[in-house]
Amino acid sequence: MLERIGDALHTDKYQITMMYAHWKNGSHQRKRAFDLYFRHLPFGNGYAVFAGLERALQYLENLRFTEEDIAFLARQPEQYDPDFLDMLRTFRFQGDVYAVPEGTIVFPNEPLLRLEGNVMELQLVETALLNFIGYQTLVATKAARIRTVAGNDLVMEFGTRRAQESTAAIWGARAAYLAGFDATSNVRAGERFGIPIIGTHSHSWVQDFENELEAFRAFARAFPEQSVLLVDTYDTLRSGLPHAIQVGLELKQQGKRLAGIRLDSGDLAYLSKQARKMLDEAGLTDTRIIASSDLDEDTILNLKAQGARIDSWGIGTKLITAYDQPALGAVYKMVAKMEQGQWVPTIKISSNPEKVTTPGRKNVYRIIDKVTGKAQADLITHVDERVDEKTPLVLFDPVHTYRKKRVTHFQAIELLQPVMRNGELTVELPSLEEIRRYHREQRSLFWEEYLRLLNPEEYPVDLSNKLWKMKQELIQQIYQTFVEPKKKQD
Ligand SMILES: Nc1ncnc2c1ncn2[C@@H]1O[C@H](COP(=O)(O)OP(=O)(O)OP(=O)(O)O)[C@@H](O)[C@H]1O
Numbered sequence: 001m002l003e004r005i006g007d008a009l010h011t012d013k014y015q016i017t018m019m020y021a022h023w024k025n026g027s028h029q030r031k032r033a034f035d036l037y038f039r040h041l042p043f044g045n046g047y048a049v050f051a052g053l054e055r056a057l058q059y060l061e062n063l064r065f066t067e068e069d070i071a072f073l074a075r076q077p078e079q080y081d082p083d084f085l086d087m088l089r090t091f092r093f094q095g096d097v098y099a100v101p102e103g104t105i106v107f108p109n110e111p112l113l114r115l116e117g118n119v120m121e122l123q124l125v126e127t128a129l130l131n132f133i134g135y136q137t138l139v140a141t142k143a144a145r146i147r148t149v150a151g152n153d154l155v156m157e158f159g160t161r162r163a164q165e166s167t168a169a170i171w172g173a174r175a176a177y178l179a180g181f182d183a184t185s186n187v188r189a190g191e192r193f194g195i196p197i198i199g200t201h202s203h204s205w206v207q208d209f210e211n212e213l214e215a216f217r218a219f220a221r222a223f224p225e226q227s228v229l230l231v232d233t234y235d236t237l238r239s240g241l242p243h244a245i246q247v248g249l250e251l252k253q254q255g256k257r258l259a260g261i262r263l264d265s266g267d268l269a270y271l272s273k274q275a276r277k278m279l280d281e282a283g284l285t286d287t288r289i290i291a292s293s294d295l296d297e298d299t300i301l302n303l304k305a306q307g308a309r310i311d312s313w314g315i316g317t318k319l320i321t322a323y324d325q326p327a328l329g330a331v332y333k334m335v336a337k338m339e340q341g342q343w344v345p346t347i348k349i350s351s352n353p354e355k356v357t358t359p360g361r362k363n364v365y366r367i368i369d370k371v372t373g374k375a376q377a378d379l380i381t382h383v384d385e386r387v388d389e390k391t392p393l394v395l396f397d398p399v400h401t402y403r404k405k406r407v408t409h410f411q412a413i414e415l416l417q418p419v420m421r422n423g424e425l426t427v428e429l430p431s432l433e434e435i436r437r438y439h440r441e442q443r444s445l446f447w448e449e450y451l452r453l454l455n456p457e458e459y460p461v462d463l464s465n466k467l468w469k470m471k472q473e474l475i476q477q478i479y480q481t482f483v484e485p486k487k488k489q490d
């Protein structure tokens with residue numbers, strides 16, 4: 001077992017504290033709605049790739065406090081009421097979940113998940129959901145950037161040894177694959193998710209033998225059709241390549257083929273060009289060149305610009321740790337309360353306008369131009385609103401409201417789908433291959449301007465008129481109720 005899938009203690013203490021305080025208050029059954037979203041795109045990218053849903057839903061479905069968990073809580077200085085601890089024995093997540101499909105291209109401030117349920121269960125799950133979705137979305141987005149620069153080259157995820165612990169390695173490998181990587185070196189991820197597993201050999205293999213040639217020959221004997229030889233242990237051009245070529249020619253004489261060589265240090269542009277030349281001159285034109293060594297989308301782009309002759313890329317540290325931005329900063333905010341059988345929107349005000357939450361239970365529509373087939377904007381609406389494809393739509397920037405656009409002939413795709421009801425899955429989750437395919441299709445919905453890696457255009461995420469007004473009214477109301485009377489007192 002890699003991790004306990006429904007681990008109820010995988011949470012922050014304050015969630016348990018609030019559960020208890022609600023229970024003591026008798027307020028734990030209050031019905032609430034929360035949104036999960038992020039505020040800023042990572043890596044200067046123009047979009048993010050939503051990932052982590054499968055893990056999140058498995059967690060919600062299996063959420064349990066074990067006897068050991070309860071015994072641990074019982075030992076805490078709070079001395080929780082035994083009836084509360086007893087209640088935890090039968091605790092299950094019984095809420096409803098609406099989610100954007102995994103692999104969807106998503107943007108800041110749009111709900112990726114909406115959860116409705118009792119406040120106690122919704123508090124408990126916040127930490128774990130942010131943990132799963134934040135990390136996997138980050139790695140999937142980084143992987144999408146790397147996939148973009150690599151074109152049709154084979155890209156392999158090599159990060160396990162550098163990942164922040166084992167579950168990060170495994171779920172990171174999955175996130176990379178759904179965003180377009182071709183394979184992983186992580187064997188467990190292969191077994192668990194069906195991701196193709198792939199690999200070469202390390203420097204220690206070469207060091208282990210009397211000399212490099214013998215090491216290469218021994219490896220080729222074991223894998224006569226699939227050997228990729230690491231050529232930089234001693235001297236890439238003077239030793240590694242000549243020895244690899246010798247073994248390649250020996251394989252050729254036996255009607256076999258040296259699959260590849262791997263470069264793992266030095267000037268990868270220069271070395272790959274030299275290597276290609278040497279391999280071609282020896283007649284080993286179908287031996288591929290694989291590169292690794294602290295690669296990311298910037299180095300790959302640069303190497304390609306330098307004319308590097310690299311066919312395949314192994315990427316570890318910078319992908320699996322989301323090196324240049326290690327947190328997505330996703331948030332989970334209460335957006336509505338059930339009062340006397342009615343949903344009432346709630347808001348969190350902040351002195352920073354971008355942190356003011358958008359109140360109410362919401363849907364997200366992707367507006368697709370029927371003529372071009374391209375996405376024009378995402379529109380966040382109140383759940384009660386229906387976007388009528390037959391009526392022209394006026395979209396406006398929620399901050400600079402004078403910036404308006406009238407759209408006609410459009411298709412409105414609802415992004416948030418019901419996936420769980422009363423704690424039970426209501427849909428069959430797509431396979432990883434289906435998610436990967438869906439992600440590829442998603443990309444074709446967007447103009448290049450939004451997908452480019454450097455200074456992409458900002459994709460519009462707008463609020464419906466109704467939602468925008470509701471937000472302004474609530475801000476006014478809060479101001480009049482809480483802030484102005486206080487000012488008068490002062
Ligand atoms: N032609 C190139 N242009 C730009 N970056 C390159 C080029 N060749 C290699 N790089 C990158 O430069 C960095 C080189 O790293 P560094 O100098 O630490 O070590 P190295 O050459 O891999 O050697 P070692 O592994 O022995 O430390 C890596 O991130 C690599 O991807």
Ligand SMILES: O=P(O)(O)OC[C@H]1O[C@H](OP(=O)(O)OP(=O)(O)O)[C@H](O)[C@@H]1O
Nearest residue numbers: 158202203264292293294295315316317
């Ligand atoms: O550079 P990354 O993108 O993180 O990719 C993973 C790295 O892990 C290996 O190096 P390591 O020095 O750990 O082992 P080795 O002896 O097999 O080279 C491999 O050779 C890569 O350089």
Ligand SMILES: O=C(O)c1cccnc1
Nearest residue numbers: 158185198199200201314
């Ligand atoms: O198979 C490889 O070459 C490999 C795997 C993990 C890390 N570095 C290299």
